[in-house]
Amino acid sequence: MSTMPMERHQLGDEESAALAGLAARIRELAEAAVVTGTGAAEAAAVADEVAALTARLSERRHDAPPYRMSGEAVLDRATGNPVTGALNPLAPPVVLTAGPDGVVRGEFTLGHLYEGPPTYVHGGVSAMVLDQALGMAAAVSGTPGMTATLETRYRRPTPLGVPLTVEAKRSRVEGRKVYASGTISGPDGRVTVEATAMFIMPDRFVAAGE
Numbered sequence: 001m002s003t004m005p006m007e008r009h010q011l012g013d014e015e016s017a018a019l020a021g022l023a024a025r026i027r028e029l030a031e032a033a034v035v036t037g038t039g040a041a042e043a044a045a046v047a048d049e050v051a052a053l054t055a056r057l058s059e060r061r062h063d064a065p066p067y068r069m070s071g072e073a074v075l076d077r078a079t080g081n082p083v084t085g086a087l088n089p090l091a092p093p094v095v096l097t098a099g100p101d102g103v104v105r106g107e108f109t110l111g112h113l114y115e116g117p118p119t120y121v122h123g124g125v126s127a128m129v130l131d132q133a134l135g136m137a138a139a140v141s142g143t144p145g146m147t148a149t150l151e152t153r154y155r156r157p158t159p160l161g162v163p164l165t166v167e168a169k170r171s172r173v174e175g176r177k178v179y180a181s182g183t184i185s186g187p188d189g190r191v192t193v194e195a196t197a198m199f200i201m202p203d204r205f206v207a208a209g210e
């Protein structure tokens with residue numbers, strides 16, 4: 001079992017907006033870090049400044065990322081989620097919304113930070129985005145679960161730096177097993193990655209929810 005705490009600080013509007021702004025600036029910093037042409041001395045000087053900022057942010061810390069409850073169609077309370085978390089600088093972030101038909105959809109653009117083959121998205125990043133979208137589709141249909149299997153089929157390379165679309169939908173439920181499928185498409189509408197997944201609600205969560 002994880003040693004991380006389940007209880008989370010709940011963010012208000014103002015704090016959430018400020019922290020989302022902070023994460024956005026850190027994303028820009030990360031992108032700048034992978035493509036900077038600055039010299040060794042300047043890189044070392046900037047590293048010292050960043051270390052000072054990290055120390056400043058760490059003066060007060062929560063034990064784990066906070067949550068934010070939202071009544072909107074935007075999903076996921078986990079602000080630190082690595083795919084959708086507005087407060088997570090490692091998240092693109094992908095903004096996922098659910099339609100009345102249960103289809104989860106999001107648009108996103110991936111830059112240099114997510115490169116696998118030259119000029120294309122890393123396949124593991126595509127799989128991560130699809131895992132999240134398919135998991136959301138299972139959850140918004142009333143049957144959340146942990147990913148038990150995730151199969152990805154890379155039909156064509158996924159381009160960096162252009163708007164991508166992810167879509168996912170629950171396909172069927174068999175007892176505790178929930179199946180979902182989805183795609184990532186490029187700006188021309190052509191599918192680049194297809195995925196199917198099976199999610200299982202662990203017994204311990206079922207018991208906790210009763």
Ligand SMILES: CCCCC/C=C\C/C=C\C/C=C\C/C=C\CCCC(=O)SCCNC(=O)CCNC(=O)[C@H](O)C(C)(C)COP(=O)(O)OP(=O)(O)OC[C@H]1O[C@@H](n2cnc3c(N)ncnc32)[C@H](O)[C@@H]1OP(=O)(O)O
Pocket residue numbers: 131132133134135136139144145146147148149177200201202203205
């Ligand atoms: C994710 C939240 C979970 C629930 C929390 C509640 C609410 C969440 C609300 C909202 C969530 C919103 C969005 C979700 C978004 C994104 C999704 C990302 C999710 C992840 O990023 S998640 C991390 C990666 N994920 C893991 O870290 C899983 C590690 N794993 C386990 O925690 C267990 O392994 C588990 C729970 C999978 C099963 O454990 P278990 O004890 O319940 O299963 P059990 O043995 O009873 O088997 C019952 C039947 O499933 C078959 N079966 C079992 N496992 C299988 C497998 N892997 N492949 C094929 N078949 C399998 C058996 O063969 C048997 O089949 P049969 O009945 O036919 O014999």
